[in-house]
Amino acid sequence: MKYLVLLLIVVGGIWWIRQQRRPHTHTNKPSGPQVMVPCAHCGTHTPESDAVRGTQGTYCSAAHRDAHEG
Secondary structure (H helix, E strand, C coil): CHHHHHHHHHHHHHHHHHHHHCCCCCCCCCCCCCCEEECCCCCCEEECCCCEEECCEEECCHHHHHHHHC
16 A cells, blocks of 8 residues: 555656646747838838837837937
């Protein structure tokens, strides 16, 4: 009986270690293709979710928006 308990503890420990080493897939990245939009200042294409919106278009950064819109 004590060998059965010992075997269960060892198997449970191995299972727990394997669960801890498994990569976690809890990311907030959108799945699938993303729409790319060009920067109105430099022309670099940026994912629409990361683009900075301005009155004259979309930009790759706030610095380019400020430089282009004045």
